[in-house]
Amino acid sequence: MDTTVVAELTGNIATVGYGLAAIGPAIGVGIVVGKTIESVARQPELQGRLQTLMFLGIAFTEALAFIGIATYFIFTN
């Protein structure tokens, strides 16, 4: 008996993979920025220091998302 294709996806599954890989960093960046805003609201005089720390935190968290993009180019060969 022939198998019947009911639905078909064309394209690259890597797009879905990147979507999954971006969830974690997205939540992480959200938490970092949210907590920074909270702290600035508590202690506005520390804003400068906190902003530096926030960008550091974002940079480390975001790295995961960018590794996620890069894996597509690494594993397609």
Add this chain to the structure above:
Amino acid sequence: MQENELLNAVLSHLPLASDGGGFHPPSIDEFFPPVLLFEGTPFELNRIMLIRLLVVVVLIVLFYLGTRRMKIVPGRFQSIIEMGLDFVRVNIAEDLLGRKDGTRFLPLLTTIFFLVLAMNITGIIPFLNIAGTSVVGLPVVLAIVAYVAFIYAGLKKHPGTFLKASLFPPGVPWPIYLIVTPIELVSTFILRPVTLALRLLMNMVAGHLLLVLCFSATQFFLFTAGGFWTLFGVGTFAFGFAFTVFEILVAVLQAYVFTLLTTVYIQLALAEEH
């Protein structure tokens, strides 16, 4: 079978499925344009390399003219240059490293900041339209410079104990070293330079692809699809404009983050207690 025919009939009415003059989504080939000069030699120059050389020339001329005749009361041009240099000195170097070490590493940090900023900003300058940092070479060179800088800083300050202190952080019971040491090795000596390069590269690549997608979609909707689809063209153009503004922010932010991370790595290497 019937469903397939139905599907094809529907698809053929969508503009995205048409072939002649159809929509070409951006691909990774964007970043490997054809060679323009010195083809066949190891010094092949393509568009991106020419942009990089142009940026370097512009930077040198800008800072030469800006710092040649410094006045005590700065003029307009000198104030802008001073504002930029002061930002790196006060907000990055001296804030994190302190006055003495900050001054020591200031030339390196200033160079990294302005080079990355200038290379990033070409991504949104009309007619250049691609960031000098959007091909892997330059981010890798900068990451290696940062890597060498923080290892040098650590070895100079704590000769002999730097490697031990960064691989075996003190104050940990010894069985934990079985877990901690491999993690520290990978995160400090492998992931740091890799993520520095990747973060910059991928920000620029993703930004450029988004801009190309928005504007090529606009072009397609307006001139190829026509009719009702023109409305979509207006929308994609608005998105393209918004992303252009966003790219300016990203360019500055990535230059800041790259310099900040280099500084933090140097600071961690210089710290007394690891």
